[in-house]
Amino acid sequence: MKRAITTSEDGSKTLLLEDYNESYHSRFGALSESRHIFAGEGLSRYLGDNPNTEELxxxxxxxxxxxxxxxxxxxxxxFKSVKRVKYLAVEKYPITPEEASMLDYPSLFGNSKLAGYIYETIHSSNWGCNTPLSEKMELLKICSSFEQYFPAIPHESINIIYYDAFSPETQPELWQEEIFISLFRALKPGGVLVTYSSKGIVKRALRAVGFEVKRVAGPKGKKHILRASKA
Ligand SMILES: C[S@@+](CC[C@H](N)C(=O)[O-])C[C@H]1O[C@@H](n2cnc3c(N)ncnc32)[C@H](O)[C@@H]1O
Structure with missing residues (x-):
């Protein structure tokens, strides 16, 4: 798949799948989207609702x-209460070291030493190995397809899911009930899944497998996003 680097409206760079005209992030802002949806409605809101969380x-x-x-x-x-974070991520089409370097994400964080180290480690760490990114957080990245890997996630092991597949128009097969059943099972009770798509078919598929689904305000360019929780 041919990928090009583009600059989104907030100045942060992203990748574009040229054949599909599909961007890895919102064209209105890669960083703004990531902050609002995943770090915001996902991480911060979860920790706001569960302030004594020590392990995530x-x-x-x-x-x-x-x-x-x-x-x-x-x-x-x-979040001082949080002592340990396990970050599990699946990816079938890893980006190249050249692409990672051109995206230059540490510059979004003032080129701090910590941001530079974490970013470098995310991309240079071995697939399938637990790798510390910071004192609190370790990364396990798996090179696999969603379809193969999701059913293998241990049941009730995850607090927060960032669901960031390509859009339902480009990858309709990844927004179906079969996919969400595995993710529902993987979540601990009280866990949440956040995603940028608020399409009716996505909401219906999430509800059909047991999620309680709420539309919440989205970042610039997106009226709503979805926050789905497991009661
Ligand atoms: C919308 S992009 C978001 C990527 C990432 N969250 C980010 O912030 O850059 C979707 C990602 O899912 C990956 N992907 C698409 N289909 C996949 C599949 N069937 N299995 C595993 N990964 C897949 C793509 O390669 C891409 O990295």
């Missing part, structure tokens, strides 16, 4: 550029 397990469907992982590793430092 996050699963990202689609590691891609590593922006959500980097942002999470930096944001988690603000």
């Amino acid at each position: 397990s996050i699963f990202e469907a689609g590691l891609g550029t590593g922006l959500n992982c980097l942002l999470t590793a930096l944001e988690i430092e603000k």
Whole structure:
């Protein structure tokens, strides 16, 4: 698949799948989207609702550029109660070291030493190995397809899911009940799944497998996103 680097409206870079005209992030802002949906409605809101959380397990469907992982590793430092974070991410089409370098995400965080180290480690770490990214957080990245890997996630092991597949128009097969059943099972009771798509078919599929689904305000360019919880 041919990928090109583009710059989104907030100045942060992203990747574009040229044949599908499908962007890895919102064209209105890669960083703004990641902050609002995944670090915001996912991580921060979950920890706001569960303030005594000490151990957290996050699963990202689609590691891609590593922006959500980097942002999470930096944001988690603000939550003193959290002592340990396991970040599990699946990706079938890893980006190249050249693409990671051109995206230059540490520059979004003032080129801090910590951001540089975390970003470098996200992309250079071995697939299938637990790798520390910071004192609190470790990454396990798996090179596999969602379809194969989701059923293998241990049941009730995850607190927060970042569901970041390509859009339902490009990958309709990844927004079906069969996919969400595995993710529902993987979540602990009280866990949440956040995603950028608020399409009717996505809401219906999530509800059909047992999620309680809420539409919440989206980032610029997106009226709503979805926050789905497991009671
Ligand atoms: C919308 S992009 C988001 C990527 C990432 N969250 C980021 O912030 O860069 C979707 C990601 O899912 C990956 N992907 C698409 N289909 C997949 C599949 N069937 N199995 C595993 N990964 C897949 C793509 O390669 C891409 O990295």
